[in-house]
Amino acid sequence: MAPTGIVLLDTYLPTSDEIAAILPELIGDMFEPPDGIAHLEQLRLTAMGRYFRMFGDWNPNPVSAPKLFVRPGDPLREHHREVAWRAGWPLPHHSADVGGNHFTMMSEGAATTAEAISRWIDALRH
Structure with missing residues (x-):
C-alpha cells in the first residue's frame, strides 16, 4: 500500500551546503546545549552517526505521494541569516x-508545527 502523504521535518540532505554552514554549531550545541536544546546523550549521538552513514551520499528519488516540507523560520544563530542556512x-x-x-519547532513550537501538518493532511482528504 502506497503512502497517502509524506511529511519531512526540516530535513537537511547531509551533503548540502546548508548543513555544512550550520553543522559545526549544531554539533557544538549537542555537547554544550543552550537553553531549550536537549543535551547529547548516547542514544542521540548514535542516531546522528547512523543518519550520516545511511544518508551520506544519498539523493532522494521521486515518489508519487504528495510531500510536505516543514521548516522553521528562525536559524539556530542570528548570524546564520547571512548564509544559506534553510x-x-x-x-x-x-x-x-x-x-x-531546527530544535524548537518540535518542542516549544510543536503545537504550531502540528497545526501546519494537520492543515495539509486535511487538504489531502478534500
Whole structure:
C-alpha cells in the first residue's frame, strides 16, 4: 500500500551546503546545549552517526505521494541569516514555514508545527 502523504521535518540532505554552514554549531550545541536544546546523550549521538552513514551520499528519488516540507523560520544563530542556512528539498513538494528553529519547532513550537501538518493532511482528504 502506497503512502497517502509524506511529511519531512526540516530535513537537511547531509551533503548540502546548508548543513555544512550550520553543522559545526549544531554539533557544538549537542555537547554544550543552550537553553531549550536537549543535551547529547548516547542514544542521540548514535542516531546522528547512523543518519550520516545511511544518508551520506544519498539523493532522494521521486515518489508519487504528495510531500510536505516543514521548516522553521528562525536559524539556530542570528548570524546564520547571512548564509544559506534553510534546508530545502530538491523534489516537488508543498512547503510550510513554522516558528522556531531546527530544535524548537518540535518542542516549544510543536503545537504550531502540528497545526501546519494537520492543515495539509486535511487538504489531502478534500
